[in-house]
Amino acid sequence: AGEISFIGGLPHPGFNGKGNVITINFKAKKEGEALFSFDESKVLADDGKGTNILVFIKGAKYFIYQPEKIGLEATTTLPRIFSPTHPNENEWYSNNTPRFQWSLIKDIKGVSFVFDKNPDTIADTVSEGLLNFKNYDLIPDGIWYFHLRLEDESGWGETFHYRIQVDTNPPYPFEIIIDNAGDSTNPKPNLYFETKDDTSGIDIYKIKIGEEKFIDLMLAQINPFPTSLLRPGNYKIIVRAIDKAKNIVQTKTSLDIDPIETPEINIWPEKYVAGEETFYIEGATLPEVEIMISLKKEDKEIKEWKTFSNSQGQWFFSTKELIQPGTYYLSVMAQDKRGAVSQVTEPKTIAISLSGIALGPILIASKTLVLIFVLILTLGILIFGFFIFRTWQTKKNLKKETREVKEIVQTSFEELRKEIEKRIEFLDSQPGFTEKEREVCEDLKKALKNSEESISKEIRDVEKELE
Structure with missing residues (x-):
């Protein structure tokens, strides 16, 4: 006896689907019956709560045999029994016409076989002929064993055994009981159903409610089986009980869910x-x-x-x-x-x-529009006032600057005129001052006067624009 512990997991979002969790290989020490069972097993959902969603787990039983020899130790190739109709000795089948096959190795000269319900039967030493297969028709339900013995030059060897499990009958008929706690408006009534199978036993139930698909139910999920949340209406309920040989019995019923009072x-x-x-x-x-x-x-x-x-x-x-x-x-x-x-x-x-306007998917109410317009108008008045103020401030500054420019220009020209006249008087008092030079001085005075008048006119024009 031994024990294996295993724990594993995946980060969020975990795994959704069908797959293999772990593979364990065993090596037999001797002949016998090996039983495998599972204790304290859990499969936790990645739902933030660690909900255990494992509802059923099945153990297994295996029969372990040593390879049997035929005749003397000199025999090197050992025959094997195989059944194409019942390939797994531990599974149940609804087929009651089994076929067994084996290989005839070199030097085989006799074949003996027996088919019964005894696991330890030894085949006799009377050959049935050099056959390599055997069929049986319409055998009764139950566990059967095919026993094979071969003869070679060294004599009869050990008997080989092959087991098959046959169940041709479905489980017993059954009924579905609906428990709505006496309230026809109950949206989640409980369903009760159960049956049995005398030979292979019940393997699984399948249930279909209304237009939903069939769902599988393990034995631990029934009695009661709470339905999902159902809306008012009539639902056809189908339950199938399937035994381990895949034989099916099906039953139906009808479920009515009434609505509560309409508001x-x-x-x-x-x-x-x-x-x-x-x-x-x-x-x-x-x-x-x-x-x-x-x-x-x-x-x-x-x-x-x-x-x-x-x-x-x-x-x-x-x-x-x-x-x-x-x-x-x-x-x-x-x-x-x-x-x-x-x-x-x-x-x-x-x-x-x-009461408003619609701009595509955006709706704007009238009150909201009035508020928006008031805000826009207020903002416009503020901007306009600021512009007027800036303009007035700018004009005020320009008038001041213009007056200063005018005063500077007048003063500068007055000083320049006086300086020119002073120079002319000085030159006029000097001997040799010609008439030609006097004309040049007069032209200079005229040019100075014209320049003063032109600049003064431009200053007056600027003053008019600023008024």
């Missing part, structure tokens, strides 16, 4: 101006249930809201959401704490208009 819509807006009014609805239903509100347009759900009823069964909902203009249909549905739901109410028609 009422007592107040709703037949016309709603989005962006200006409050969208308000109210009604009555069961106490303390969730109300799911749906607003559709042309069979397409546009808005979905949720609210809850109070202890008196009254419910209310309001919103100021902006909604595109058009004709809409309002309906509600109730859901209690168990997950049971009601039927959907008859739709109420609502004509929605928009």
Whole structure:
């Protein structure tokens, strides 16, 4: 006896699918029966909680034999029994017409075989002929053994044994019991079903509810088997019990889930101006249930809201959401704490208009538009005022600068004129001062006067522009 411990894992998101976790190779020490069992096994889901999702694990049993020899030690090639109809000695099969095959090695001159339910039968020494196969038809259910013995020049060898397991009968018929705790609105009733198989035993159950696919159920998952959350309606339930030889028995039943009380819509807006009014609805239903509100347009759900009823069964909902203009249909549905739901109410028609503008998917209410325009206008006034102020400040500075330039120009020209006249008077008092030189001095005085008048005119023009 021995024990193997193994633990492993993968980082998030783990593994999803079908695969091999570990492979263990064993070497036999002697003949006998080997039993394999599993203790404290877990397979944990990568769901943040480490939920153990392992519901069933199966052990195994193996029979270990030493290779048998034929005749004397000189025999080197040992025959093997093989069954193409029952290839695994540890599996159950529904085929009751087995076939056994073996090889006739060199120097074989006799073949003896027996087929019975005794695992230790020794075949006799009467040859059946040099056969290398044997078929049997319509054998009864159970565990059977084929015993083979060969003869060569050295005599009869040891008997070889091959086991097959046959089960042609399905499990017993059974019924499905539905337990809804006496409440036809229960959205998760429990199902009870069980059967047995006298020969190979039950291997697995398969169940199908409504339009879902068949799912596999291990024995640990039944009695009770809780259904998934079901909406109101009629469901056909099919359960198959499969034994270890793959024989199937199937049973059916029908399950009815009734809806809880349908809520009422007592107040709703037949016309709603989005962006200006409050969208308000109210009604009555069961106490303390969730109300799911749906607003559709042309069979397409546009808005979905949720609210809850109070202890008196009254419910209310309001919103100021902006909604595109058009004709809409309002309906509600109730859901209690168990997950049971009601039927959907008859739709109420609502004509929605928009107090504002729509820019593609963006809706802007009128009040929002007024606020935006006020902000823009205020910003514009501030910018314009700042520009006027800057212009006034600039003109003020320019006027000051112009006056200073004017004064400087007048002073400069006055000093320049005086200097020229002084130089002319000095030259005039000097002997040899010709008439030609006097004309040059006069031209210089005229040019100076013209320049002063031109600059003064430009300064006056600037002053006019700044007024």
